[in-house]
Amino acid sequence: MSTHSSEDTPAGWQWPRIHARPALVLFGLFLGVGLWNGMTVCLTILGDGGIVPGREPFVWEITGALGVWAVLPIIQTAVLNAPGPGVGWARFLGIHAAGYLLFTALHIAVMVPPRYAIYSLLGWRAYHYGDLAFRIPMEAQKDLLLYAGAATVWSLLNAWRERQARALRESSLESELREARLQALTGQLHPHFLFNALNTISSVMYEDLARTDRLLSDLGGLLRASLERREPTWTLAEERAHTERFVALLAARFGGRVTVRWDVAPGLEGARVPCFALQALVENAVKHNQDRREALEVRIRAREDGDAWRLEVEDTGRGFAESSPASGPGVGLAHLERILVLLHGERARLERGGSPEGGARVSLWLPREATA
Helix, strand or coil, X not given: CECCCCCCCCCCCCCCECCHHHHHHHHHHHHHHHHHHHHHHHHHHHHCCCCCCCCHHHHHHHHHHXXXXXXXXXXXXXXXXXXXXXXXXXXHHHHHHHHHHHHHHHHHHHHHHHHHHHHHHCCCCCCCCCCHHHHHHHHHHHHHHHHHHHHHHHHHHHHHHHHHHHHHHHHHHHHHHHXXXXXXXXXXXXXXXXHHHHHHHHHHCCCCXXXXXXXXXXXXXXXXXXXXXXXXXXXXXXXXXXXXXXXXXXXXXXXXXXXXXXXXXXXXXXXXXXXXXXXXXXXXXXXXXXXXXXXXEEEEEEEEECCEEEEEEEECCCCCCCCCCCCCCCHHHXXXXXXXXXXXXXXXXXXXXXXXXXXXXXXXXXXXXXXX
């Protein structure tokens, strides 16, 4: 038996995953506990000078232990949805109180009926569970200790697994970010782009020194951000400033053939986005339409959308269905998808589609906490 990690499951009630191998291991463990307890009961009876009633103590203890095994997912579910008081004391205590009551009720319901069937099948005397007014409190008392112990063990195990998974993600993310910084020069800022940018600057430097100074400043800003950035995300406002430097160099080369329009909803300027995400998407749009004579318009939108928010880049070019002079779907998209998975798991995604004019549209869906 194993559980979802709380970081990998969307908000809402979570359920444990039952895997065959861990479930069988636990079955063997609880069967062993039942045999051990059965022997303990036998020795206790003999120590008190009594007579052991055949194999009955083993039936009692094995059915009791396997009954606990059968209802363990109740404890797992409670731990998964109330892993600690940090979720709020009312929720924490409420879930565990309900989980404990359900656990002990089902434990008794699963444990007792098989005893009647086994006694009858083996031709023993009629089984008598005892006075329920005393038996149920006795079982509830033992189950309280079982529940508390199992819940504690699962909470610690889940915390350890989450720390391990987080460390692995951070390690992978660090590797991806090193690759991202390299790609900023060798992948995202291709050598041909740097050559074209420098060639464009060279062509205007004797005609417009002020413009040349602005273009050199924009190119320097791009290179500096690509080399010095260490965090995986920055604000949408920072990403926009970085992308506008990139667009300024494109505009110097292509003139009015490339236009970029922004439409950012108020309040989203502080939202966190993967570094260089928009730059990569804008460059892909230009690269896959550079042979077209028609003007290319790239539209960048940011909108809140229910429990998430959406960052969208749309162009008026040829779209994904048509072949383009650039090979492959664009290094930016594949790289960006990996970064989204490392940052947010299943809570973020990248979608490809078409624009109303037949061009390409790429949408990034990011979790709401990314706007904090």
